[in-house]
Amino acid sequence: MNFASDNWAGASPRILEALAAGNGGLAPAYGQDDLTREANARLSALFGRDVGVFTAATGTAANSLALAALCPPYGAVYAHEDAHIIADEGGAPEFITQGARLIGIGGLAGKIDPARFETVAGRASGPAGRLPVPAALSLTQATECGTVYRPEEILALTGPARERGLKVHMDGARFPNALAFLKQLSNDIAPADVTWKAGIDALSFGFTKTGALMAEAVVLFDAEKAAEIEWRRKRSGHIVSKARLIAIQIIAMLEDDHWLDLARHANAMAALLDKGLRAAGHEIAFPVEANEVFAVLPKALIERLRQAGGRFYEWPRGSLAPERHPGPDADLVRLVTSFATRPDEVEAFARLAAG
Missing domain, CATH: 3.40.640.10 (Type I PLP-dependent aspartate aminotransferase-like (Major domain))
Structure with a gap:
């Protein structure tokens, strides 16, 4: 993941x-x-x-x-x-x-x-x-x-x-x-x-x-x-x-067009991740258009996801409107998919995020 x-x-x-x-x-x-x-x-x-x-x-x-x-x-x-x-x-x-x-x-x-x-x-x-x-x-x-x-x-x-x-x-x-x-x-x-x-x-x-x-x-x-x-x-x-x-x-x-095929797969995995996180009730900060998903997650969940093997980064909030900044118990995280990302990885992460 x-x-x-x-x-x-x-x-x-x-x-x-x-x-x-x-x-x-x-x-x-x-x-x-x-x-x-x-x-x-x-x-x-x-x-x-x-x-x-x-x-x-x-x-x-x-x-x-x-x-x-x-x-x-x-x-x-x-x-x-x-x-x-x-x-x-x-x-x-x-x-x-x-x-x-x-x-x-x-x-x-x-x-x-x-x-x-x-x-x-x-x-x-x-x-x-x-x-x-x-x-x-x-x-x-x-x-x-x-x-x-x-x-x-x-x-x-x-x-x-x-x-x-x-x-x-x-x-x-x-x-x-x-x-x-x-x-x-x-x-x-x-x-x-x-x-x-x-x-x-x-x-x-x-x-x-x-x-x-x-x-x-x-x-x-x-x-x-x-x-x-x-x-x-x-x-x-x-x-x-x-x-x-x-x-x-x-x-x-x-x-x-191998470059486009690889990019399409990465984008599709980001769209799948976007869908899974939204279904779990999490806010997605920006439209998911390429291969990056920015989600607002509770800090306690961020720690659990990392303990379960999730790898991602917290991200600066500058591109978010001030009224959409996460509260003190949450943070903005960036999740990036690639040509090598598998659907089962995305689904497993989304399941953990819903738990």
């Missing part, structure tokens, strides 16, 4: 098979191989345009390098106050951009409030030199609360950002889960509709949480930007010599 993080799961068997099959022989290093070129071409096909691609081994590296391509050292990057780049990456984006400042903006359910964004960005329009120059906006898709931006919600933020001359980054560590959900609303939605067509300049496309061993891709919708990043990637220690092994994983993920 491990719902601590989708990072705790291993790799999809198909990924391991692809790595074993592609491991033999020799190939040029540092991304000069045919498999890396094929992965790049497949990503261009997926997004329906020529894109620049560079791969990374970690999501933090992908986010930080993408922001370095969009934001100067003296600039400001706006993001939700609970965004991974602010709350979980130890200042890495500020380090790799060589000084850009991360500025958090509030909003319920993990989504940036457009009015708050306009207000905060507007404050930086005063006399030069007082505040960092507004340079980039970063959206998290799916959000840290497991909610998903619809295309019109993205446009409501990218439109004002572009009017102010900002570039827009998307942290897509759980982009597959977000797209799987959006396709439930309309199967016609394509990756392009919630990225470059909606005003996104760079996407950190996460494959690791979805079920890769270790593979992230930064997709730059201005292909020429990719060339600017190479020296930053090398100077920051994130250039991978055996890049074909990351490319193999990306190719295997994109083959027959």
Whole structure:
């Protein structure tokens, strides 16, 4: 009953098979191989345009390098106050951009409030030199609360950002889960509709949480930007010599929409968990749209669940409206499902939560 993080799961068997099959022989290093070129071409096909691609081994590296391509050292990057780049990456984006400042903006359910964004960005329009120059906006898709931006919600933020001359980054560590959900609303939605067509300049496309061993891709919708990043990637220690092994994983993920199948399973397990906890009488804090469930549970029950083998984390309450904050005897917890989550694990947890 491990719902601590989708990072705790291993790799999809198909990924391991692809790595074993592609491991033999020799190939040029540092991304000069045919498999890396094929992965790049497949990503261009997926997004329906020529894109620049560079791969990374970690999501933090992908986010930080993408922001370095969009934001100067003296600039400001706006993001939700609970965004991974602010709350979980130890200042890495500020380090790799060589000084850009991360500025958090509030909003319920993990989504940036457009009015708050306009207000905060507007404050930086005063006399030069007082505040960092507004340079980039970063959206998290799916959000840290497991909610998903619809295309019109993205446009409501990218439109004002572009009017102010900002570039827009998307942290897509759980982009597959977000797209799987959006396709439930309309199967016609394509990756392009919630990225470059909606005003996104760079996407950190996460494959690791979805079920890769270790593979992230930064997709730059201005292909020429990719060339600017190479020296930053090398100077920051994130250039991978055996890049074909990351490319193999990306190719295997994109083959027959394996990435979406894995995400759909994780999302379905979250929906099952949501149903079970609601049936047990517990409040669910945010709409369950991707593979995360946020529940308000009594502290005594939290302890019993842990003693029974449950794994999960208590979570900050900032994205909850104040009137919905748990009382002194309860807490907000996050439960994350993955491609490896089994229905019997979910059902067992829900039964214990009802006891």
